[in-house]
């Protein structure tokens with residue numbers, strides 16, 4: 001299974017740039033996800049690999065074979081790229097049975113009659129639907145239709161699988177089951193896969209590596225753990241998982257620890273950082289809810305111990321989610337303890353927080369959710 005190499009990809013629609021210098025390499029057999037908010041350019045990137053979109057500039061090679069090289073005006077037709085594709089809509093032919101849906105891509109590729117039958121059986125068997133080959137799409141559940149679409153993409157042994165939000169039409173429970181099933185299948189087949197989603201849970205649980213995109217640019221590429229634990233920007237921290245953000249000013253930085261005076265609180269917190277900053281610089285401190293510890297104890301010990309008040313408490317099954325008032329901020333924290341009330345202490349170590357240059361709480365919406373009147 002080949003390596004996918006995308007280099008210097010740009011795409012403009014009229015005057016609007018929707019892809020701005022996209023570069024990445026996907027290793028053989030890797031599950032690679034393009035993750036980002038709606039309109040950031042994920043599908044345009046995927047469709048450029050598929051040959052459904054023509055990049056304005058850049059190059060794409062798969063297994064060393066050039067698919068696109070705009071300098072040489074080379075654009076390989078979609079049907080010659082041998083890629084398997086599944087879209088959000090499944091796009092099954094409604095008037096054809098499951099088997100007939102799978103015949104079509106083989107007929108286009110002029111596969112012999114005997115080979116057709118064995119390939120169809122094998123593909124349906126792979127997705128666990130060989131017994132439903134005579135049904136029409138309307139006689140199948142959403143999850144089954146999605147599996148047929150996948151079987152149809154696999155039936156001609158594509159070199160790479162391209163999946164554009166294939167689970168988003170399924171209800172939450174089925175989506176979770178399908179996710180686990182899809183991951184097992186991909187590992188079993190060892191097929192290089194490019195997956196598009198705006199769902200961070202899906203990206204984290206399925207991918208070997210994730211590329212996070214915003215406004216046509218690639219902000220960070222890394223393993224799910226790297227993206228979650230070491231987000232490159234505050235925007236990535238906000239988009240992948242929940243995060244508390246506090247703006248402030250740097251007091252001093254030495255020995256890998258920054259002292260930051262938080263706006264609207266007057267409090268100084270210590271945060272691990274290797275950034276090149278000077279006193280007075282505006283910064284943003286980010287802390288995941290699960291990295292904060294709440295304790296009623298007045299003797300709480302830690303590098304950062306902040307006096308707060310419980311505003312809200314919600315039971316969410318495995319834990320409690322608290323909203324705590326800290327100056328004019330509402331801090332989101334999770335705890336197994338459901339009995340915290342009134343004045344409590346918030347404790348965290350410098351390594352539990354992240355520091356970013358500039359005072360930037362990622363979106364107005366996020367800021368609104370996390371701020372109350374002082």
Ligand SMILES: Nc1ncnc2c1ncn2[C@@H]1O[C@H](COP(=O)(O)OP(=O)(O)OP(=O)(O)O)[C@@H](O)[C@H]1O
Nearest residue numbers: 013018036037038039040041042043044045197198
């Ligand atoms: N044919 C087109 N003509 C003009 N603009 C387009 C066209 N196709 C896409 N766009 C614009 O390009 C940008 C990127 O679109 P794209 O579909 O790649 O985003 P996306 O990240 O996949 O979003 P979503 O998750 O909503 O599908 C969007 O602003 C979109 O409106």
